[in-house]
Amino acid sequence: MIGWLIYREEDAIHNAAYIKWFQEEAYKQGLSLKLIYREDLHIGVCDHKRSVYHEVHDLPVFAVVRTREPLLTALLESLGIRCFNTSTVARICNDKALTYHHVVEAGIAIPDTVFTDISMLITSPPPFPYPFIIKSRDGHGGQEVWLIQNSTQLEELKNATLKESVIVQRPAQFGKDVRVFIVGNQIVSAVLRHNAKDFKSNYSLGGSAALYELSIEEQQAVHGILDLFQFDLAGIDFMFSNDGTLLFNEIEDVVGSRTLSEVSSINLLEMYCTHIKETLKNK
Structure with missing residues (x-):
């Protein structure tokens, strides 16, 4: 059974070992990827028809789309190709504002968040007292996240970034x-990430990681999100409030497994490929 593993070329070069493992x-599992x-x-x-064309390869049975491109996924689906994750997940989870709009239905703790743009932040009073966090709506991997401590930094950000649509949050x-790593809409494991040198905790930005055991209440919060979506493979990220409880942060549609591999023997890609095989069998 032939599938496509779709990457932008630059990302594929950077992730060559992961792709080989995948x-x-x-x-x-009897899949040709x-x-x-x-x-x-x-x-x-x-x-007069939707079209996805490759000069060499015929269209596949399934596709694993690693480009954060909902339109591409939707076009593939319209041609009968099962995509992992679905276009619905890609469309919602690669837009932080849209993600918050949906996840609030789970009834879990979420930081106060304003959907706005850089221009409005400059010309209107900030929605929160300094300091606050600004994130681009489509950023990922800890990129395009800024800690703003005063009006000068806010003005500098406007001059430094091409991003206009953002969210603003209380820190x-x-x-x-x-x-929290999810395969087939089931919790696999969770990892605590910590960075003593940066307000961002991402492992790829120099942080450390350790396995984390979710409490019953924390598992219930995760299941509240799972009830709203159908994930094939995803990462659900939570921050910590000042009193130590979890606050929803974001959902990674194109999630990796580097941190989980570093701190455990869990083979996330083995589980994922098994899920793909079983899903296609029941298609």
């Missing part, structure tokens, strides 16, 4: 969060 685990560069795909409408505990 393909090996897929092969064990071909690496496809996004730059080699032409998508749109041709002859939680700095440099500490929990990522």
Whole structure:
């Protein structure tokens, strides 16, 4: 059964070892996973029909889309190709404002958050007292997150970033969060990430990691989110409030497994490929 593993070329080079591991685990499940560069795909409408075209490869049975591109996923789905994750997950979870709009229905703790843009922040009074956090709506991996401590930094940000749509949040505990790994809409494990040198806790930015045991209450919060979505593979991130309880942060649609591999023997890609195989069997 042939599937596409879709990456932008630059990201594929950076993640070469992960891609090789992914393909090996897929092969064990009887799946042929071909690496496809996004730059080699032409998508749109041709002859009055939706179209996804590759010069060499025929369309696959399934696709693992690692480009954070909801439209591409939606086009593939419209052609009968099962995508991991779905276009619904990609559309919602790669937009922080839209994610908060949906996750609030789970009834879990969420930091006070304002959806706005940089221009409005400059011309209107800030929604919260300094300091506060600004995040681009489509950032990921700890990128495009700024701690703003005064009006000068806010003005500098306007001049430094091309991002216009942002969210603004009251700060939680700095440099500490929990990522919950999900496969097939089930909790696999959780990792505590900590960075004593930065207000961002991302492992890729120099933080440390350790396994984290979710309490019953924390598991219930995660299940509240799972009731709203159907994840194939995802990471649900939580911050810590000042009193030590979890606050929802974001959902990573294109989640990696580096931190989990560093702190445990859990083979997340083996579990994921098993899920893909079982899903296709029941399609």
